[in-house]
Amino acid sequence: MxxxxxxxxxxGRRTALEDFHLSMRPGEVRALIGPNGSxxxxxxxxxxxxxxxxxxxxxxxxxxxxxxxxxxxxxxxAFLPQQPSAPDEMTVAQLIxxxxxxHVGLFGRYDQRDEDAxxxxxxxxxxxxxxxxxxxxxxxxxxxxxxxxxxLAQEAGILLLDEPTTFLDIGYxxxxxxxxxxxxxxxxxAVVMAIHDLxxxxxxxxxxxxxxxxxxxxxxxxTDLARSGLVEQVFRVKGRFVPIAHNAPPHFDVELxxxxxxxx
Ligand SMILES: Nc1ncnc2c1ncn2[C@@H]1O[C@H](COP(=O)(O)OP(=O)(O)O)[C@@H](O)[C@H]1O
Ligand SMILES: [Mg+2]
Numbered sequence: 632m633x634x635x636x637x638x639x640x641x642x643g644r645r646t647a648l649e650d651f652h653l654s655m656r657p658g659e660v661r662a663l664i665g666p667n668g669s670x671x672x673x674x675x676x677x678x679x680x681x682x683x684x685x686x687x688x689x690x691x692x693x694x695x696x697x698x699x700x701x702x703x704x705x706x707x708x709a710f711l712p713q714q715p716s717a718p719d720e721m722t723v724a725q726l727i728x729x730x731x732x733x734h735v736g737l738f739g740r741y742d743q744r745d746e747d748a749x750x751x752x753x754x755x756x757x758x759x760x761x762x763x764x765x766x767x768x769x770x771x772x773x774x775x776x777x778x779x780x781x782x783l784a785q786e787a788g789i790l791l792l793d794e795p796t797t798f799l800d801i802g803y804x805x806x807x808x809x810x811x812x813x814x815x816x817x818x819x820x821a822v823v824m825a826i827h828d829l830x831x832x833x834x835x836x837x838x839x840x841x842x843x844x845x846x847x848x849x850x851x852x853x854t855d856l857a858r859s860g861l862v863e864q865v866f867r868v869k870g871r872f873v874p875i876a877h878n879a880p881p882h883f884d885v886e887l888x889x890x891x892x893x894x895x
Contacts, residue, residue, distance in 0.1 A: 632657055632821055633678065633708070633789050638687035640673050647673040648845045651687070657788065658819040660811060662832035665842030666866060671825035672713050674842070675791045678823070679710035691789065705733035709785040713793040713825070715778050719767035723777045726766065727752050730781035752784040755810060757803075771798040779807065783814075790814065792824035796831065804828070808835050829862065833880045841865060853880035 638651040648670040655661065663671045676682045678689055680696045689696045691707045709730070717726055730752070731745045753759050756776040766774055775798045782790060792811070796804040812835050814820040826832050832839055833853040841849035841856065843865045849856055856862065857872040862883060870885035 632692055633823075634688075634690050635674075635678060636688050638674070638677060638684050638689065640670075640677050640682060640684045646845055648677065648684075648842075651842075651847050652850065653678075653823070653840060655789065655821040655823065657821055658815045659838065660815045660822045660836045661824070661838045661840060662836040663823060663825040663840050663842065664827075664829065664832055668844075669842040670845040671842060672793050673845075675710065675793050675823065675825060676712070679708060679791055680704050681710070702733045705785060705787070707787055708789040708791065709782040709787040710791040711778055711782045711793060711795060713797075717766060719765065721766050722763050723753075723758055723766065723769070723780070724749070724762040726777055727781045727784045730784035733785065748784045748786050752780040755783060756780040757806070772800060772803055775799055776803065776807075779810075783810075788820060790820050790822045790824075792822065792826075794825050794827065796826065796828065804831065811835060829883050833857070833883065857881045857883070 633653070633655040635651055635653045638648060639646065640648040651670070651674055653661070663674060665671055673682070677684050680689075680699070680701075691699070691704070696704060727749050728741070731741065731748060734745060735741060753762055756779050758773070758776055758780055761769070761773060761777070766777065769777065775795070779795055782792070796807050799807060808831050811822050811824065815822055833856070836853060838851065839849065839853055839856050840847060841861060848865060849859055849861050857880060863870060868885050870883055872881035873884050875882045
């Protein structure tokens with residue numbers, strides 16, 4: 632349903648993403664991992680049609696996104712950027728309503744289906760009591776959940792999330808990961824998310840793409856990533872993958888103290 636082939640993106644003379652490939656099926660969850668500056672946000676923004684690649688192709692259900700209008704893309708794909716912005720006075724409900732723009736008719740009339748989607752998004756992000764609060768009165772975590780709700784209300788089959796759990800306490804991190812999992816299994820939503828927590832990625836994702844300096848160095852399932860030895864190499868850390876349960880991918884246990892410190 633979503634596919635990228637030979638995708639290359641540059642900012643001026645600097646190439647941020649080179650020859651990137653990705654292919655998503657309905658209900659698949661994919662993590663985009665890699666060090667800071669490796670091109671994760673660039674890849675997501677290109678897939679959302681927000682930056683124009685200098686090479687390669689992005690298609691949704693076989694149609695090139697360059698031939699699709701903003702509204703057509705929004706019906707198929709919802710994108711939550713890493714640092715979204717909205718006017719401070721806007722309320723949670725208003726933000727979520729904006730997520731419905733692709734569905735709302737010519738005269739901006741919201742029907743029952745729109746209201747249902749908005750309610751569903753509020754409930755599933757734990758924001759029912761926050762609907763009429765302005766965004767400026769929310770904590771970072773509450774605001775992040777409001778943005779997730781706006782993306783959910785869009786009811787798109789493809790969901791792109793750029794570090795959706797950043798700013799959230801560990802309880803809400805688990806809830807977001809859980810929600811992503813449910814959306815994929817119950818609504819066959821295809822999810823691509825940039826995420827820093829490797830173990831959350833390992834636990835919930837069907838596939839993982841690992842980027843290093845704009846290049847795709849791994850595309851496969853979590854178990855194969857653990858076997859590849861690439862995590863230590865790309866992130867320049869010491870650690871090991873520890874089995875936690877039969878049928879579950881292993882857990883990466885990073886050494887938090889560098890050897891040089893211990894031997895000093
Ligand atoms: N708007 C921009 N203009 C110029 N360079 C950019 C811009 N956005 C990102 N970059 C550069 O592109 C590279 C990839 O960035 P990004 O996709 O944001 O990485 P990540 O999301 O993995 O941290 C980095 O070197 C970054 O400095
Ligand atoms: Mg980023």
